[in-house]
Amino acid sequence: MSPDNAGHSTWPRRDTRPVEVGDVAIGGGAPVSVQTMTKTDTLDVAATVAQIERSAAAGADLVRAAVPSIEAVDAFERVRSASPLPVIADVHFDHRIAVACAGAGADKLRINPGNIGDDQRLARVIEAATQAGIPIRVGVNSGSLEEDIVERHGGVTAAGLAESAARTVERMRRLGFEELVVSIKAADVPMTVAANRAFAGRSDLPLHLGITEAGFGCAAAVKSAAGLGVLLADGIGDTIRVSMTDPPEDEVEVGIWLLRSLGLRDGPWLISCPTCGRCRVDLATLAREAEAALRELRAPLKVAVMGCEVNGPGEARQADVGLAAGRGRAVIFARGQQLRTVPIGEAVEALMQEARRIAEDMQDPDAPH
Numbered sequence: 001m002s003p004d005n006a007g008h009s010t011w012p013r014r015d016t017r018p019v020e021v022g023d024v025a026i027g028g029g030a031p032v033s034v035q036t037m038t039k040t041d042t043l044d045v046a047a048t049v050a051q052i053e054r055s056a057a058a059g060a061d062l063v064r065a066a067v068p069s070i071e072a073v074d075a076f077e078r079v080r081s082a083s084p085l086p087v088i089a090d091v092h093f094d095h096r097i098a099v100a101c102a103g104a105g106a107d108k109l110r111i112n113p114g115n116i117g118d119d120q121r122l123a124r125v126i127e128a129a130t131q132a133g134i135p136i137r138v139g140v141n142s143g144s145l146e147e148d149i150v151e152r153h154g155g156v157t158a159a160g161l162a163e164s165a166a167r168t169v170e171r172m173r174r175l176g177f178e179e180l181v182v183s184i185k186a187a188d189v190p191m192t193v194a195a196n197r198a199f200a201g202r203s204d205l206p207l208h209l210g211i212t213e214a215g216f217g218c219a220a221a222v223k224s225a226a227g228l229g230v231l232l233a234d235g236i237g238d239t240i241r242v243s244m245t246d247p248p249e250d251e252v253e254v255g256i257w258l259l260r261s262l263g264l265r266d267g268p269w270l271i272s273c274p275t276c277g278r279c280r281v282d283l284a285t286l287a288r289e290a291e292a293a294l295r296e297l298r299a300p301l302k303v304a305v306m307g308c309e310v311n312g313p314g315e316a317r318q319a320d321v322g323l324a325a326g327r328g329r330a331v332i333f334a335r336g337q338q339l340r341t342v343p344i345g346e347a348v349e350a351l352m353q354e355a356r357r358i359a360e361d362m363q364d365p366d367a368p369h
């Protein structure tokens with residue numbers, strides 16, 4: 001690990017075979033992508049598309065939708081054509097649904113070959129994916145490990161999960177398919193980490209990381225960040241999903257902050273003070289508004305929102321863009337310079353004007369100012 005010029009950490013990444021999911025590459029040195037899963041009934045096309053749009057606005061790269069029945073394939077097709085993101089079809093038990101989804105525009109299939117049927121059925125899915133030119137994610141889960149592996153390993157273990165994944169990949173390869181992404185998930189963080197490390201040591205296939213049944217809120221976010229963070233710092237992981245019993249956009253937000261924290265994704269970084277007795281504004285609201293507005297930008301801007309005109313300017317000056325708020329007004333800073341004072345109601349827009357200008361400069365440093 002070494003710090004880059006922006007002070008971020010750059011982690012050496014594992015070399016993996018790339019696959020394309022719509023216009024998003026997974027593996028092969030592509031940026032680690034963030035995905036989520038819709039939680040609506042896929043038959044409710046409008047609600048599902050709305051959830052995908054919110055996920056896209058939160059920064060998701062990919063989204064997955066369950067297709068639980070053959071009747072849902074038509075709805076999936078309509079969701080796919082209205083979606084701003086590539087959509088992965090999540091199919092269990094019935095190979096005919098997977099085949100139909102490949103023909104209905106799915107950008108990737110997610111199956112568990114262990115429950116999709118015999119080789120003949122799996123070969124039909126593979127043929128459909130090959131014709132559609134889409135990859136398949138094969139998932140191994142601690143809850144559905146093969147019995148012979150459980151017996152031989154004396155229970156559900158990390159080594160057993162890695163063996164199951166390797167066996168699944170071998171089965172797919174025997175049937176002539178290698179456009180694979182692999183996931184090995186458990187609800188237990190150390191087991192997930194150990195299983196992914198073991199598999200990564202013996203395969204060059206891209207890995208989808210996640211902790212299953214992580215719970216909700218803060219506990220789920222920390223649990224996923226702990227497990228996925230360790231693996232990502234090892235250079236393991238090409239796409240991630242933070243599973244939470246919360247809306248998909250919350251999953252995306254945690255995933256994106258996880259990648260940003262590790263220097264694996266660029267984006268504005270908001271610094272806001274904790275406030276104290278000197279603060280004379282509703283800084284929490286101001287900071288939240290600024291954070292929401294900054295989502296339109298991808299540049300690695302440091303943006304400070306400070307709660308007073310005493311200590312605030314120091315921090316605001318050190319950021320790329322900043323404001324120091326006082327009663328009814330705010331002082332705006334950019335690149336260390338104090339620019340102007342604006343009414344508090346215009347503070348976020350004034351901050352954003354400067355943020356957009358600096359973000360453009362960062363993208364095109366030779367552009368005239």
Ligand code: SF4
Pocket residue numbers: 273274275276277278279306307308309310311312
């Ligand atoms: S910037 Fe001002 S309001 Fe915020 S914590 Fe520091 S002294 Fe308090």
